[in-house]
Amino acid sequence: RERCDGGATAVAHPNIALIKYWGKRDERLFLPWTDSLSMTLDIFPTTTRVRLDAAAGQDTVTLDGVPAYGQTLRRVTAFLGLVRERAGLRQRAVVQSRNTVPTGAGLASSAGGFAALAVAAAAAYGLGLDARGLSRLARRGSGSASRSVFGGFALWHAGDAAGTDAEADLASYAEPVPTAGLDAALVVAVLDAGPKEVSSRAAMRRTVATSPLYRPWARSSGEDLAEMRAALLRGDLPAVGEIAERNALGMHATMLAARPAVRYLSPATLTVLDSVLQLRREGVAAYATMDAGPNVKVLCARADAQRVAGVVRAAAPGRAVHIAGPGPGARLTGGDR
Numbered sequence: 158r159e160r161c162d163g164g165a166t167a168v169a170h171p172n173i174a175l176i177k178y179w180g181k182r183d184e185r186l187f188l189p190w191t192d193s194l195s196m197t198l199d200i201f202p203t204t205t206r207v208r209l210d211a212a213a214g215q216d217t218v219t220l221d222g223v224p225a226y227g228q229t230l231r232r233v234t235a236f237l238g239l240v241r242e243r244a245g246l247r248q249r250a251v252v253q254s255r256n257t258v259p260t261g262a263g264l265a266s267s268a269g270g271f272a273a274l275a276v277a278a279a280a281a282y283g284l285g286l287d288a289r290g291l292s293r294l295a296r297r298g299s300g301s302a303s304r305s306v307f308g309g310f311a312l313w314h315a316g317d318a319a320g321t322d323a324e325a326d327l328a329s330y331a332e333p334v335p336t337a338g339l340d341a342a343l344v345v346a347v348l349d350a351g352p353k354e355v356s357s358r359a360a361m362r363r364t365v366a367t368s369p370l371y372r373p374w375a376r377s378s379g380e381d382l383a384e385m386r387a388a389l390l391r392g393d394l395p396a397v398g399e400i401a402e403r404n405a406l407g408m409h410a411t412m413l414a415a416r417p418a419v420r421y422l423s424p425a426t427l428t429v430l431d432s433v434l435q436l437r438r439e440g441v442a443a444y445a446t447m448d449a450g451p452n453v454k455v456l457c458a459r460a461d462a463q464r465v466a467g468v469v470r471a472a473a474p475g476r477a478v479h480i481a482g483p484g485p486g487a488r489l490t491g492g493d494r
Protein backbone atom coordinates (compact mmCIF):
# COMPACT_ATOMS: atom_id res chain seq x y z
CA ARG A 158 0.00 0.00 0.00
CA GLU A 159 2.44 2.57 -1.16
CA ARG A 160 1.51 6.01 -2.27
CA CYS A 161 2.85 7.12 -5.63
CA ASP A 162 4.39 10.45 -4.72
CA GLY A 163 5.09 11.19 -8.35
CA GLY A 164 1.41 10.66 -9.13
CA ALA A 165 -0.29 7.91 -11.07
CA THR A 166 -1.73 7.71 -14.56
CA ALA A 167 -4.48 5.35 -15.64
CA VAL A 168 -6.31 4.64 -18.88
CA ALA A 169 -9.85 3.29 -19.17
CA HIS A 170 -12.40 2.75 -21.93
CA PRO A 171 -16.14 3.32 -21.98
CA ASN A 172 -18.55 0.41 -21.86
CA ILE A 173 -21.94 -0.04 -23.46
CA ALA A 174 -24.59 -1.89 -21.49
CA LEU A 175 -26.40 -4.78 -23.15
CA ILE A 176 -28.52 -5.09 -20.02
CA LYS A 177 -29.03 -1.54 -18.80
CA TYR A 178 -28.48 0.12 -15.47
CA TRP A 179 -31.35 2.54 -15.02
CA GLY A 180 -32.41 3.67 -11.56
CA LYS A 181 -30.68 3.94 -8.20
CA ARG A 182 -32.10 2.63 -4.96
CA ASP A 183 -29.46 4.62 -3.03
CA GLU A 184 -28.18 7.83 -4.59
CA ARG A 185 -25.39 8.43 -2.12
CA LEU A 186 -23.85 4.97 -2.44
CA PHE A 187 -24.76 4.55 -6.13
CA LEU A 188 -26.64 1.32 -5.53
CA PRO A 189 -28.81 0.33 -8.50
CA TRP A 190 -32.17 -1.39 -8.48
CA THR A 191 -31.04 -3.96 -11.03
CA ASP A 192 -27.99 -5.89 -12.21
CA SER A 193 -26.50 -4.76 -15.52
CA LEU A 194 -24.12 -6.22 -18.09
CA SER A 195 -21.88 -4.49 -20.61
CA MET A 196 -19.14 -4.70 -23.18
CA THR A 197 -16.08 -2.54 -22.63
CA LEU A 198 -14.98 -0.90 -25.89
CA ASP A 199 -11.55 -0.63 -27.47
CA ILE A 200 -12.17 2.94 -28.65
CA PHE A 201 -12.55 6.35 -26.91
CA PRO A 202 -10.00 5.87 -24.09
CA THR A 203 -9.72 8.34 -21.22
CA THR A 204 -6.28 8.92 -19.72
CA THR A 205 -6.15 10.47 -16.27
CA ARG A 206 -3.24 11.53 -14.12
CA VAL A 207 -3.61 12.19 -10.39
CA ARG A 208 -0.85 13.86 -8.41
CA LEU A 209 -1.00 14.81 -4.73
CA ASP A 210 -0.16 18.41 -3.95
CA ALA A 211 0.65 19.00 -0.28
CA ALA A 212 0.66 22.78 -0.76
CA ALA A 213 -2.74 23.04 -2.46
CA GLY A 214 -5.85 24.14 -0.58
CA GLN A 215 -8.19 22.53 -3.09
CA ASP A 216 -8.31 20.01 -5.89
CA THR A 217 -7.68 21.23 -9.40
CA VAL A 218 -9.16 19.35 -12.33
CA THR A 219 -8.27 19.86 -15.97
CA LEU A 220 -10.26 18.14 -18.71
CA ASP A 221 -8.63 18.19 -22.14
CA GLY A 222 -6.54 21.14 -21.04
CA VAL A 223 -9.52 23.17 -19.80
CA PRO A 224 -10.03 23.78 -16.04
CA ALA A 225 -13.20 22.08 -14.81
CA TYR A 226 -15.75 24.10 -12.81
CA GLY A 227 -19.27 23.83 -11.44
CA GLN A 228 -20.99 20.47 -11.36
CA THR A 229 -18.11 18.57 -13.00
CA LEU A 230 -15.55 19.92 -10.55
CA ARG A 231 -17.87 19.19 -7.60
CA ARG A 232 -18.36 15.62 -8.76
CA VAL A 233 -14.64 14.94 -9.12
CA THR A 234 -13.84 16.68 -5.82
CA ALA A 235 -16.52 14.68 -4.00
CA PHE A 236 -15.04 11.50 -5.45
CA LEU A 237 -11.52 12.49 -4.36
CA GLY A 238 -12.92 13.25 -0.91
CA LEU A 239 -14.08 9.65 -0.70
CA VAL A 240 -10.62 8.43 -1.70
CA ARG A 241 -8.99 10.71 0.90
CA GLU A 242 -11.36 9.49 3.59
CA ARG A 243 -10.42 5.87 2.85
CA ALA A 244 -6.72 6.69 2.67
CA GLY A 245 -6.77 8.78 5.84
CA LEU A 246 -4.95 11.52 3.95
CA ARG A 247 -5.77 15.18 3.51
CA GLN A 248 -3.61 16.25 0.59
CA ARG A 249 -5.48 17.74 -2.33
CA ALA A 250 -4.87 16.51 -5.85
CA VAL A 251 -4.07 17.79 -9.29
CA VAL A 252 -6.11 15.84 -11.84
CA GLN A 253 -5.45 16.01 -15.56
CA SER A 254 -7.68 14.03 -17.87
CA ARG A 255 -7.78 13.51 -21.62
CA ASN A 256 -10.92 12.17 -23.12
CA THR A 257 -11.39 11.09 -26.72
CA VAL A 258 -15.16 10.70 -26.45
CA PRO A 259 -17.68 13.58 -26.51
CA THR A 260 -18.56 14.21 -22.84
CA GLY A 261 -22.13 13.97 -21.60
CA ALA A 262 -23.54 12.84 -24.93
CA GLY A 263 -24.74 9.41 -23.88
CA LEU A 264 -21.55 7.79 -25.09
CA ALA A 265 -20.50 6.50 -21.68
CA SER A 266 -17.82 9.16 -21.18
CA SER A 267 -18.43 9.07 -17.42
CA ALA A 268 -17.83 5.30 -17.34
CA GLY A 269 -14.34 5.47 -18.81
CA GLY A 270 -13.70 8.76 -17.02
CA PHE A 271 -14.49 7.61 -13.50
CA ALA A 272 -12.87 4.18 -14.03
CA ALA A 273 -9.62 5.91 -15.02
CA LEU A 274 -9.95 8.38 -12.13
CA ALA A 275 -10.62 5.58 -9.63
CA VAL A 276 -7.58 3.57 -10.71
CA ALA A 277 -5.26 6.61 -10.82
CA ALA A 278 -6.52 8.11 -7.55
CA ALA A 279 -6.41 4.77 -5.72
CA ALA A 280 -2.76 4.40 -6.75
CA ALA A 281 -1.82 8.00 -6.00
CA TYR A 282 -3.36 7.84 -2.52
CA GLY A 283 -2.06 4.29 -1.91
CA LEU A 284 -5.41 2.58 -1.31
CA GLY A 285 -4.07 -0.82 -2.37
CA LEU A 286 -7.37 -2.01 -3.84
CA ASP A 287 -7.88 -5.15 -5.89
CA ALA A 288 -10.02 -5.10 -9.06
CA ARG A 289 -13.24 -5.64 -7.12
CA GLY A 290 -12.37 -2.82 -4.72
CA LEU A 291 -11.58 -0.55 -7.67
CA SER A 292 -14.92 -1.44 -9.25
CA ARG A 293 -16.75 -0.54 -6.02
CA LEU A 294 -14.82 2.72 -5.84
CA ALA A 295 -15.47 3.63 -9.48
CA ARG A 296 -19.17 2.98 -8.86
CA ARG A 297 -19.22 5.96 -6.49
CA GLY A 298 -18.20 8.30 -9.33
CA SER A 299 -20.65 6.96 -11.90
CA GLY A 300 -22.53 3.69 -11.61
CA SER A 301 -21.60 2.50 -15.08
CA ALA A 302 -17.90 3.13 -14.31
CA SER A 303 -17.91 0.06 -12.05
CA ARG A 304 -18.05 -2.04 -15.25
CA SER A 305 -15.23 -0.23 -17.12
CA VAL A 306 -12.73 -1.47 -14.52
CA PHE A 307 -12.97 -4.77 -16.42
CA GLY A 308 -12.37 -5.53 -20.07
CA GLY A 309 -14.62 -7.56 -22.34
CA PHE A 310 -18.03 -8.35 -20.89
CA ALA A 311 -18.77 -7.37 -17.29
CA LEU A 312 -21.69 -7.83 -14.93
CA TRP A 313 -22.41 -5.24 -12.23
CA HIS A 314 -24.21 -6.76 -9.26
CA ALA A 315 -26.87 -4.57 -7.71
CA GLY A 316 -26.04 -6.10 -4.33
CA ASP A 317 -28.55 -7.40 -1.84
CA ALA A 318 -31.33 -4.87 -1.35
CA ALA A 319 -32.33 -6.44 1.97
CA GLY A 320 -29.00 -5.88 3.74
CA THR A 321 -27.59 -2.83 5.52
CA ASP A 322 -25.97 0.01 3.56
CA ALA A 323 -22.52 -1.29 4.41
CA GLU A 324 -23.42 -4.81 3.26
CA ALA A 325 -24.94 -3.54 0.05
CA ASP A 326 -21.94 -1.31 -0.61
CA LEU A 327 -19.67 -4.36 -0.34
CA ALA A 328 -21.90 -6.50 -2.53
CA SER A 329 -22.30 -4.05 -5.40
CA TYR A 330 -19.36 -4.48 -7.79
CA ALA A 331 -18.71 -5.62 -11.33
CA GLU A 332 -16.86 -8.71 -12.47
CA PRO A 333 -16.03 -10.30 -15.81
CA VAL A 334 -18.64 -12.64 -17.28
CA PRO A 335 -17.68 -15.71 -19.28
CA THR A 336 -18.47 -15.81 -22.97
CA ALA A 337 -17.81 -18.47 -25.58
CA GLY A 338 -16.31 -17.51 -28.91
CA LEU A 339 -18.38 -14.39 -29.36
CA ASP A 340 -16.69 -12.33 -32.06
CA ALA A 341 -18.74 -9.22 -31.42
CA ALA A 342 -18.40 -5.65 -32.62
CA LEU A 343 -20.34 -2.51 -31.76
CA VAL A 344 -20.89 0.00 -34.53
CA VAL A 345 -21.23 3.38 -32.80
CA ALA A 346 -23.18 6.09 -34.63
CA VAL A 347 -22.51 9.52 -33.13
CA LEU A 348 -25.71 11.27 -34.16
CA ASP A 349 -25.36 14.18 -31.77
CA ALA A 350 -22.15 14.79 -29.87
CA GLY A 351 -23.58 17.67 -27.82
CA PRO A 352 -24.24 17.32 -24.09
CA LYS A 353 -27.65 15.97 -23.13
CA GLU A 354 -30.36 18.23 -21.77
CA VAL A 355 -31.27 15.94 -18.89
CA SER A 356 -28.45 14.19 -17.01
CA SER A 357 -28.75 10.44 -16.59
CA ARG A 358 -28.86 11.02 -12.84
CA ALA A 359 -31.87 13.34 -13.03
CA ALA A 360 -33.58 11.17 -15.65
CA MET A 361 -33.16 8.04 -13.54
CA ARG A 362 -34.54 9.78 -10.48
CA ARG A 363 -37.59 10.99 -12.37
CA THR A 364 -38.17 7.60 -13.99
CA VAL A 365 -38.02 5.68 -10.73
CA ALA A 366 -40.24 8.23 -8.98
CA THR A 367 -42.93 8.69 -11.63
CA SER A 368 -42.90 6.06 -14.40
CA PRO A 369 -45.58 3.37 -14.11
CA LEU A 370 -43.43 1.25 -16.42
CA TYR A 371 -40.33 1.30 -14.23
CA ARG A 372 -41.09 -1.62 -11.96
CA PRO A 373 -42.25 -3.94 -14.74
CA TRP A 374 -39.10 -3.15 -16.71
CA ALA A 375 -36.85 -3.74 -13.69
CA ARG A 376 -38.51 -7.12 -13.19
CA SER A 377 -38.17 -8.15 -16.81
CA SER A 378 -34.59 -6.89 -16.87
CA GLY A 379 -33.71 -9.55 -14.31
CA GLU A 380 -35.09 -12.18 -16.68
CA ASP A 381 -33.23 -10.58 -19.59
CA LEU A 382 -30.00 -10.83 -17.61
CA ALA A 383 -30.39 -14.55 -16.94
CA GLU A 384 -31.12 -15.17 -20.63
CA MET A 385 -28.24 -12.92 -21.64
CA ARG A 386 -25.74 -14.84 -19.52
CA ALA A 387 -26.86 -18.11 -21.08
CA ALA A 388 -26.66 -16.62 -24.59
CA LEU A 389 -23.13 -15.30 -23.92
CA LEU A 390 -22.05 -18.73 -22.70
CA ARG A 391 -23.41 -20.31 -25.89
CA GLY A 392 -21.74 -17.61 -28.00
CA ASP A 393 -25.17 -17.01 -29.51
CA LEU A 394 -24.86 -13.55 -31.05
CA PRO A 395 -28.42 -13.27 -32.42
CA ALA A 396 -29.83 -14.09 -28.98
CA VAL A 397 -27.43 -11.65 -27.27
CA GLY A 398 -28.49 -8.95 -29.71
CA GLU A 399 -32.19 -9.61 -29.43
CA ILE A 400 -32.11 -9.49 -25.63
CA ALA A 401 -29.95 -6.34 -25.62
CA GLU A 402 -32.25 -4.54 -28.05
CA ARG A 403 -35.45 -5.32 -26.17
CA ASN A 404 -33.83 -4.41 -22.84
CA ALA A 405 -32.75 -1.01 -24.19
CA LEU A 406 -36.09 -0.25 -25.85
CA GLY A 407 -37.79 -1.20 -22.59
CA MET A 408 -35.55 1.19 -20.66
CA HIS A 409 -36.45 4.01 -23.05
CA ALA A 410 -40.12 3.09 -22.65
CA THR A 411 -39.81 3.63 -18.89
CA MET A 412 -38.47 7.15 -19.56
CA LEU A 413 -41.10 7.97 -22.15
CA ALA A 414 -43.71 7.09 -19.54
CA ALA A 415 -42.08 9.27 -16.85
CA ARG A 416 -43.84 12.49 -15.84
CA PRO A 417 -42.75 14.65 -17.51
CA ALA A 418 -41.36 12.32 -20.18
CA VAL A 419 -37.63 12.00 -20.79
CA ARG A 420 -36.94 11.44 -24.46
CA TYR A 421 -33.36 10.92 -25.57
CA LEU A 422 -34.20 9.35 -28.94
CA SER A 423 -34.28 11.70 -31.93
CA PRO A 424 -35.57 11.39 -35.50
CA ALA A 425 -32.02 10.43 -36.54
CA THR A 426 -32.09 7.64 -33.93
CA LEU A 427 -35.25 6.19 -35.47
CA THR A 428 -33.81 6.41 -38.98
CA VAL A 429 -30.81 4.34 -37.86
CA LEU A 430 -33.12 1.89 -36.07
CA ASP A 431 -34.97 1.43 -39.38
CA SER A 432 -31.68 0.67 -41.13
CA VAL A 433 -30.91 -1.97 -38.49
CA LEU A 434 -34.29 -3.60 -39.15
CA GLN A 435 -33.49 -3.55 -42.86
CA LEU A 436 -30.15 -5.26 -42.20
CA ARG A 437 -31.96 -8.00 -40.30
CA ARG A 438 -34.40 -8.47 -43.17
CA GLU A 439 -31.36 -8.99 -45.37
CA GLY A 440 -30.17 -11.71 -43.01
CA VAL A 441 -27.50 -9.74 -41.10
CA ALA A 442 -27.53 -10.26 -37.32
CA ALA A 443 -27.52 -6.59 -36.20
CA TYR A 444 -29.19 -5.23 -33.07
CA ALA A 445 -29.39 -1.73 -31.64
CA THR A 446 -28.96 -0.26 -28.18
CA MET A 447 -29.24 3.35 -26.99
CA ASP A 448 -28.27 5.06 -23.74
CA ALA A 449 -28.94 8.49 -22.29
CA GLY A 450 -28.69 10.18 -25.67
CA PRO A 451 -29.75 9.80 -29.32
CA ASN A 452 -26.65 7.85 -30.38
CA VAL A 453 -27.10 4.28 -31.58
CA LYS A 454 -24.73 1.38 -30.98
CA VAL A 455 -25.27 -1.62 -33.23
CA LEU A 456 -24.16 -5.03 -32.03
CA CYS A 457 -23.07 -7.40 -34.79
CA ALA A 458 -20.47 -10.01 -35.65
CA ARG A 459 -17.02 -8.59 -36.26
CA ALA A 460 -17.13 -10.08 -39.76
CA ASP A 461 -20.26 -8.00 -40.53
CA ALA A 462 -19.05 -4.76 -38.93
CA GLN A 463 -17.91 -3.02 -42.13
CA ARG A 464 -21.17 -3.80 -43.91
CA VAL A 465 -23.22 -2.68 -40.90
CA ALA A 466 -21.17 0.51 -40.60
CA GLY A 467 -21.78 1.23 -44.29
CA VAL A 468 -25.53 0.88 -43.92
CA VAL A 469 -25.55 3.00 -40.74
CA ARG A 470 -23.44 5.69 -42.46
CA ALA A 471 -25.92 5.81 -45.33
CA ALA A 472 -28.75 6.23 -42.80
CA ALA A 473 -26.88 8.97 -40.90
CA PRO A 474 -25.15 11.09 -43.54
CA GLY A 475 -22.48 13.42 -42.22
CA ARG A 476 -22.35 11.67 -38.87
CA ALA A 477 -19.31 9.87 -37.44
CA VAL A 478 -19.63 6.08 -37.31
CA HIS A 479 -17.01 4.07 -35.41
CA ILE A 480 -16.38 0.33 -35.16
CA ALA A 481 -15.47 -0.95 -31.70
CA GLY A 482 -14.46 -4.37 -30.46
CA PRO A 483 -14.22 -5.64 -26.89
CA GLY A 484 -11.61 -3.55 -25.10
CA PRO A 485 -9.32 -3.85 -22.08
CA GLY A 486 -10.04 -3.07 -18.44
CA ALA A 487 -8.82 0.05 -16.68
CA ARG A 488 -5.12 0.00 -15.82
CA LEU A 489 -2.18 2.05 -14.66
CA THR A 490 0.12 3.06 -17.46
CA GLY A 491 3.81 3.52 -17.99
CA GLY A 492 6.32 4.31 -15.29
CA ASP A 493 3.71 4.98 -12.62
CA ARG A 494 3.14 1.33 -11.78
Ligand code: PMV
Pocket residue numbers: 173174176177178179193265267268299300301302357358447448449
Ligand atom coordinates in the same frame (compact mmCIF):
# COMPACT_ATOMS: atom_id res chain seq x y z
O1 PMV B 1 -23.52 5.74 -14.75
P1 PMV B 1 -24.30 6.71 -15.56
O2 PMV B 1 -24.90 7.78 -14.77
O3 PMV B 1 -23.49 7.19 -16.74
O4 PMV B 1 -25.58 5.94 -16.16
C1 PMV B 1 -25.52 5.19 -17.33
C2 PMV B 1 -26.85 4.70 -17.72
C3 PMV B 1 -26.92 4.09 -19.11
O5 PMV B 1 -25.78 4.40 -19.87
C4 PMV B 1 -28.13 4.66 -19.83
C5 PMV B 1 -27.09 2.58 -19.03
C6 PMV B 1 -25.87 1.82 -18.62
O6 PMV B 1 -26.06 0.78 -17.99
O7 PMV B 1 -24.74 2.21 -18.93
